[in-house]
Amino acid sequence: MKMNHEISLGLSLLTLWLLLSGLYTALLVSLGLASVVLVVYLANRMDVVDREGHPFHLKLMSIFGYWAWLLKEIVLANLDVSRRILHPDLPISPSIVRIQCTQPDDLGKVIYANSITLTPGTVSLEVDERGIEVHALSKEAAETLKKGEMDRRVTEMSTL
Amino acid sequence: MNILAELLAYACLVSGAFFVIVGAIGVIRMPEFYTRLHAASVTETLGSILVIAGLVLLAGFSLVSVKLLMVLLFILFTSCTAVHALAKAAIHGGLMPETDDDD
Numbered sequence: 001m002k003m004n005h006e007i008s009l010g011l012s013l014l015t016l017w018l019l020l021s022g023l024y025t026a027l028l029v030s031l032g033l034a035s036v037v038l039v040v041y042l043a044n045r046m047d048v049v050d051r052e053g054h055p056f057h058l059k060l061m062s063i064f065g066y067w068a069w070l071l072k073e074i075v076l077a078n079l080d081v082s083r084r085i086l087h088p089d090l091p092i093s094p095s096i097v098r099i100q101c102t103q104p105d106d107l108g109k110v111i112y113a114n115s116i117t118l119t120p121g122t123v124s125l126e127v128d129e130r131g132i133e134v135h136a137l138s139k140e141a142a143e144t145l146k147k148g149e150m151d152r153r154v155t156e157m158s159t160l
Numbered sequence: 161m162n163i164l165a166e167l168l169a170y171a172c173l174v175s176g177a178f179f180v181i182v183g184a185i186g187v188i189r190m191p192e193f194y195t196r197l198h199a200a201s202v203t204e205t206l207g208s209i210l211v212i213a214g215l216v217l218l219a220g221f222s223l224v225s226v227k228l229l230m231v232l233l234f235i236l237f238t239s240c241t242a243v244h245a246l247a248k249a250a251i252h253g254g255l256m257p258e259t260d261d262d263d
Contacts, residue, residue: 019230022223071209078206082179085186085199094195095259117240120201123194123247135247135257137198 005049008056010040052107062157069153074119081120081137096125097142099132101151108158115150169217176210183207193250194257197243204239208232 017032018024043049051057084091099116103109113124113132121141126133136142179202186199212232216225 016230019223019226074205074209078179078202081186081198081202082182082206085182085189085202090189092190092195093260094257096257113244114237114240117244118201118205118236120205121198123197123201124244125247125251135194135197137195 002049005051005054005056006040006044009043009049009054010036012054013039055107058157066153066157070115070118073150077119077121077141080141084138092137093139095136095139095142097134097136097146099134099145099151100130100148101132102155103151103158104155105158108154111158112151112154115154116145165217165220169214172210172214172217176207176212176214179203179210180207192258193255194247197247201239201243204235208235 013036014033017036021028021032040049043053101109101112103112109127109132113127116122116124116132116134121137122145123135124132125135134142134145136145183199183201183203186202187196190196190199209232212228216228219225219228
């Protein structure tokens with residue numbers, strides 16, 4: 001199981017190196033290969049090559065589907081927050097709400113909490129076993145989050 | 161260079177700049193720390209997405225575009241973590257958010 005993660009880490013580092021370099025002479029490619037091997041060795045010694053550090057168990061297609069949905073949510077939330085900023089009366093009603101989260105593991109909770117923070121109008125303050133404490137700029141933003149569509153989508157993605 | 165792609169690129173850059181400025185105005189207008197965080201996140205999400213989308217359209221189909229998209233991905237991954245760290249540090253430092261809880 002661990003071997004799989006090492007191979008997958010090596011391959012993604014190699015792809016990253018090839019895309020960033022753009023120069024493909026024998027010397028440079030072998031130097032790149034050497035650094036990939038070194039990094040995988042060091043990561044292995046640091047014991048960070050695992051399911052959380054390199055989560056290839058998430059289904060690739062569902063990640064892109066989730067990103068597309070999240071992008072739409074980010075654009076809508078941005079327009080709402082921008083409208084509030086530019087409105088002469090500054091119509092904000094900050095509140096703190098507790099959101100239930102149904103993800104089975106820590107990785108799912110991290111994805112959920114980061115998605116909440118990434119959407120303007122909501123920032124996650126504390127994450128623990130049962131839920132996430134969220135600071136919301138407006139009552140509407142808090143209500144949208146309470147409906148739990150984001151929670152459902154993240155759980156769908158992070159369960160095997 | 162396709163004239164349509166170029167026009168679209170400049171539209172993206174100008175609207176991206178607009179949202180960066182809106183974020184800055186928000187940071188000035190908001191009353192306290194936590195609400196300012198929300199205003200700042202307009203700059204780092206839609207602002208950076210639109211600016212980088214415009215640059216990708218200008219660069220065309222090349223390695224440069226791939227690098228630009230990587231930059232965007234890293235901005236989006238790290239900025240939300242940074243904002244969460246700021247908010248958590250403020251809470252632990254004893255700065256309580258002002259809320260209007262009338263319910």
